[in-house]
Amino acid sequence: MAGEIVSSVEMLRKLVAFDTTSRFSNLALIEYVQGYLKGHGIDSKLVPNEDGSKANLFATIGPNVPGGVVLSGHTDVVPVDGQPWVTDPWTLTLKDGKYYGRGTCDMKAFYAIGLAMLPQFLKAPLKKPIHFALSYDEEIGCFGAHSLAARMASEVPKPRVIIIGEPTMMTVVHAHKGSQSYVTKFTGFEAHSSMTHLGVSAIHFAGEFIHYLNTVQEELEAAAPKNSEFMPAAATFNVGTIVGGTAGNILARECEVLWGYRELPTRPIEELGERAKKWLKEELLPKMKAKHPAAAIETELRASTPAFSPEGNDDAKALAGSWSGSNTVGAVVYATEAGIFRKVLGVPTVVCGPGDIAQAHQPNEFILASQIDAGEEFMKRMLEWCCRN
Numbered sequence: 001m002a003g004e005i006v007s008s009v010e011m012l013r014k015l016v017a018f019d020t021t022s023r024f025s026n027l028a029l030i031e032y033v034q035g036y037l038k039g040h041g042i043d044s045k046l047v048p049n050e051d052g053s054k055a056n057l058f059a060t061i062g063p064n065v066p067g068g069v070v071l072s073g074h075t076d077v078v079p080v081d082g083q084p085w086v087t088d089p090w091t092l093t094l095k096d097g098k099y100y101g102r103g104t105c106d107m108k109a110f111y112a113i114g115l116a117m118l119p120q121f122l123k124a125p126l127k128k129p130i131h132f133a134l135s136y137d138e139e140i141g142c143f144g145a146h147s148l149a150a151r152m153a154s155e156v157p158k159p160r161v162i163i164i165g166e167p168t169m170m171t172v173v174h175a176h177k178g179s180q181s182y183v184t185k186f187t188g189f190e191a192h193s194s195m196t197h198l199g200v201s202a203i204h205f206a207g208e209f210i211h212y213l214n215t216v217q218e219e220l221e222a223a224a225p226k227n228s229e230f231m232p233a234a235a236t237f238n239v240g241t242i243v244g245g246t247a248g249n250i251l252a253r254e255c256e257v258l259w260g261y262r263e264l265p266t267r268p269i270e271e272l273g274e275r276a277k278k279w280l281k282e283e284l285l286p287k288m289k290a291k292h293p294a295a296a297i298e299t300e301l302r303a304s305t306p307a308f309s310p311e312g313n314d315d316a317k318a319l320a321g322s323w324s325g326s327n328t329v330g331a332v333v334y335a336t337e338a339g340i341f342r343k344v345l346g347v348p349t350v351v352c353g354p355g356d357i358a359q360a361h362q363p364n365e366f367i368l369a370s371q372i373d374a375g376e377e378f379m380k381r382m383l384e385w386c387c388r389n
């Protein structure tokens with residue numbers, strides 16, 4: 001059976017047409033990729049989520065030996081709801097040297113280019129394998145990458161380098177902050193707002209917690225390294241949403257705070273969260289309970305993405321730099337799957353891919369046509385390297 005031959009742009013058009021917003025299944029895209037690989041004689045393995053509604057995919061091109069390259073990308077995209085799109089987000093549209101569509105830069109272009117080059121990979125005398133690794137649910141907490149990396153660690157001969165193709169304009173990113181998020185539910189006791197001695201307002205105590213986070217923030221900023229690659233240099237807290245209360249004249253019984261932080265690679269990702277939970281339990285809860293014994297505080301972890309440390313990535317930096325032609329190496333503050341892959345596979349990793357993060361998650365997301373060319377050049381140089389001993 002002759003496999004499908006498509007250009008990078010045509011492959012991107014096909015991938016963009018699958019609405020893989022994280023709340024939906026990604027299986028239609030995964031099945032398409034699986035069928036495309038199969039058409040070229042390549043078997044892929046799927047790693048499904050618990051209810052089977054989504055799956056990761058990995059596949060190896062070339063010899064099944066150690067020392068290969070992993071090309072990693074996520075299949076899901078962020079929602080387009082409420083965004084003022086000028087073109088249909090699911091139809092790749094070329095205008096003035098830019099390809100518009102949801103997922104063009106974040107991040108279907110990277111593996112569209114790799115998949116489109118599959119016939120060239122197969123024709124080449126590969127000495128080192130090329131592995132595709134596609135995940136689900138990156139955008140809502142990197143949930144798929146954990147099981148994907150774990151399966152690859154046990155089934156794929158140890159690779160030499162992992163490339164996470166998030167948009168960096170083909171520069172090399174060797175570190176990023178981690179991300180941790182929690183929801184804390186404060187339960188108070190309702191009373192008339194004039195009778196503050198009879199109840200306990202969940203909102204007022206949630207406010208104290210937010211003040212506590214600000215205090216820790218000031219402490220972190222004062223202690224932040226002076227010549228940091230990260231901007232901002234310190235770990236940073238954010239309270240994303242607050243929901244609570246029923247009326248202006250009632251002490252609020254409930255208040256829910258969604259909060260989290262972006263953490264440096266130098267501190268365990270859980271540490272600030274554990275510290276905040278201890279403060280809630282030992283400092284704030286007794287104060288609430290002193291007002292009314294029904295008061296309660298519950299904190300639940302929502303998502304955790306480890307930071308990506310620059311340690312031990314020199315090999316990947318050198319290789320990705322030579323393939324991309326970029327000698328810019330930097331750090332970013334947004335999280336990717338790099339920290340997970342780096343940790344689970346224990347292989348030098350970098351983030352390097354086409355497109356600009358400034359366009360990610362935006363209405364009218366696009367990738368420059370010249371970035372697709374740059375991505376193709378990267379893959380060609382990588383392929384040459386894979387054919388050497």
Ligand SMILES: [Zn+2]
Pocket residue numbers: 074106107138166
């Ligand atoms: Zn992304």
